[in-house]
Amino acid sequence: MPIVLISPEFTQEQYEETNRKLTGAKSRMESPADWPVEGLLAHIAGQGERSFRVVDVWESEEALNRFAEILIPILREAGVEGDPEVYPALTYVSA
Numbered sequence: 001m002p003i004v005l006i007s008p009e010f011t012q013e014q015y016e017e018t019n020r021k022l023t024g025a026k027s028r029m030e031s032p033a034d035w036p037v038e039g040l041l042a043h044i045a046g047q048g049e050r051s052f053r054v055v056d057v058w059e060s061e062e063a064l065n066r067f068a069e070i071l072i073p074i075l076r077e078a079g080v081e082g083d084p085e086v087y088p089a090l091t092y093v094s095a
Helices: 012-023 061-077
Strands: 003-006 040-047 052-058 085-088
Touching: 003 061, 012 052, 012 061, 052 061
Parallel strands: none
Antiparallel strands: 003 052, 003 085, 040 052
């Protein structure tokens, strides 16, 4: 079952710093191959009214957990506080 992750609020600068640490250089991820683990179905990032937000969809809770083990320490280093919202997707449709 797909799992949705919605990031805590943070800045675009923190997002770019996080990506550089995840990829080794890139400030923007462009392909599922850029992620350090397999299982990503969708990644959407952008500036909202109050903060920069990221929404990921993962193929399973196990895939998300593998990614979270890498991501959470990097977010903390970047000064991102709070925990992401995580829940099972009732529906996942892709074009």
